[in-house]
Amino acid sequence: MSSISVAAVLLGVATVVMVVVALRLARSRRKQTRRAQELASAAQAADARALAAEARTRAAEARVQAVETRGREFHEELDHLVSRRLPALALNLISSHHPVPGPLHQAASRDQAGAGAGTEGAADPFAPVLDLFRETVLKERRRVDAAARAALRGASQDMQALSYRLQTEIDALQHEFSAPRSLTRRLLAADHLNEQNLRLIQKAAIVCGAWPGHVRKDTYVAEIVTGASSRLRGFDRVRISSRMHASNIAIVGRAAEPVAVAVAELMANALEHSRDDLVVDVSLLQTENGSVCVTVDDAGKGMTAEAVRHGTRMVSGDEQQNIMLTELGDPPSQGFAAIGRLVADYGFHVSIDNPSPYGGVRAVLSIPPNLLTTIDEEAEPLSAMAPLPAVPPQVPKRPEPAAPAAPAAPAPVPTAAAAAPELPQRRRRQPARAVESEATAPAARDLDPERVRDTWSQFEEGLASGRAHTDPEETL
Structure with missing residues (x-):
């Protein structure tokens, strides 16, 4: 084998080894990359879990703090309820001038009432307690x-x-x-x-x-009013005038004394709230619907709007069951309360909400027709102390035309106007009783207590002088 072949084989083997090493190195890098990614994900998850735990810890701390705050506010609200609101409510039940304070913590009230409740969420959480306290106090009172x-x-x-x-x-x-x-x-x-x-x-x-x-029998209206004035200190300041059509109008026995009591209280109120040198005018008037009105006018300072509302409520007779003695003041002013009780029981009407023409108060007591009757004046004459009814106004009469004197000269030629017959004169017809009263009605008396006292004193003096020589008690 040649050297070239050996080198080629070695090169191939080296190449294979390098490829294998490269593959293993790439696989190892991928594993490391995945491991790094897994570690990073684990670290992020751990961080997220740590942040969540920290958030839960903060939320728990916030809830604990909110509970502590609510507990503290509840104790403060409870202390405010016991020390301020309930005593103020007790005073408010006596007089509406005393305000009842609201809750200390409106936010706490909304939270305790429930979120998302709208306007009901702002309701007072202690409202049932206040209602129960009010009901209990009213029952006890x-x-x-x-x-x-x-x-x-x-x-x-x-x-x-x-x-x-x-x-x-x-x-x-x-x-x-x-x-x-x-x-x-x-x-x-x-x-x-x-x-x-x-x-x-x-x-x-x-x-x-x-x-x-x-208990009275049927009594003249004029006598009722005059007798009511005699019950008062300062009766000499009361000036009574009558403008009734007939003097024989009376009040039925069952209502005579109640009307006398009510009229006396209205006069007493007028005398009390005006100076000692001022006169209280009392007038009797018969209306077209058959009622009789007793009007009491004083020249005092008048009443405030609040006093008028309170007095009107008292004399109306509508809420007598709800008016208690503690509402009458200290010392209690019982006049209007007594009038209201009588109004509710007997059915006449009293108003005090109109000003007097003298700047004071005008009180009007109206007696309905079902409480009125008539008395035979011949069988039971009117008291000498009662005011006489006003004399009815006289009807003016036309003067009769004077008869013309007989002319000395021949009469002139009559014209058409002169020849026309005289137009008939219209005369107002009057009832026979009215004509008779015009002819025989005595002059209106001026009821002067001083004059009555002097008359009585003169009578006593004459009586005493007549028995001076026989009365041994005159020397006492």
């Missing part, structure tokens, strides 16, 4: 108020009965004409003080659910 009313009603009725007995005894003593004049005057003063005391007791009893405590 009504229970206590009912107990207080029962106790005050029993005491008022007993005192009212004793006051009526005292009034009877004083009235009997006043008719003892043998008493000295000074004693009679003091008895009159004691009688008036007892009337004032009786009005206060009667008002408290009515507010507590009792009936007025006095």
Whole structure:
């Protein structure tokens, strides 16, 4: 074998060996590449797992922090509820002037109420607690108020009965004409003080659910109003005028005393809220629908809008079951509450939401026709102290044309106008009673308490002078 052949074989063998080595080297590189890729993927997966674990850790820490925050806010909200909101709600149930604060943490409230709830999510989470507290407090207040009313009603009725007995005894003593004049005057003063005391007791009893405590027969409207003014301190400041069509209109017995109580309270309110030198005007008016209105005008400072709303609610009679003694103030103002109770029980109407022409308050008590009746004035004449009805206006009469004097000269030729007959004159027809009242109606009296007192004093003086020589008590 030649050297060339050997070299060729060796070259071929070397080539084969190099190819094999290259193939193995390429395979080894591919394995290393795959291994590196696998290692890189594993590293990335490990990094991702580490990031996920870290995220889970952060989320857990956030949840723990949120729970701690919610717990802290819940405790703060609970403390705010107990220390601020519930006491404020208790005061708000007494007077709406006291506001009830809302939750401290609105965001916490929304989270606790639930996300995605819309407007309901912002609801107060403690609203059921507040509602239950409100209901419980109202029930307890009504229970206590009912107990207080029962106790005050029993005491008022007993005192009212004793006051009526005292009034009877004083009235009997006043008719003892043998008493000295000074004693009679003091008895009159004691009688008036007892009337004032009786009005206060009667008002408290009515507010507590009792009936007025006095039964009347059918009574003239004018006498009811005049008698109501006599129950008041400062009655001499009340000026009563009547514009009724007839003086025999009366109030039925079952409603006479309630109307008297309501009118007295309206007059007392007018006297109390005006100066001592100002007059309170009271007028009686009969309307076209048959009702009778008693209007009380004072010249005080008037009432604020809030006071008008509160007073209108009181006298309306619509919510008497919901009005409690604690709503009447301290000391309690029971006048409007008593009027509202009577309005609800007897069916007349009272309004206080109109201003007086003198700048004060105008109170109007309207008596419907079903509470009115008539009395025979001849069988039972009207009291001398009651105001007379206003004299009806006289109808102006046309003067009769004067008869022309007889002409001395011949009469002129008559014209067509002169020859025409005289047109008939239209006369307004008047009822016979109205004509008779125009002819016989006395002049309207000016009810002056001073004049009445002087008249009574003169009567007492004349009586005392007539028995001076026989009455041994006159020397007391």
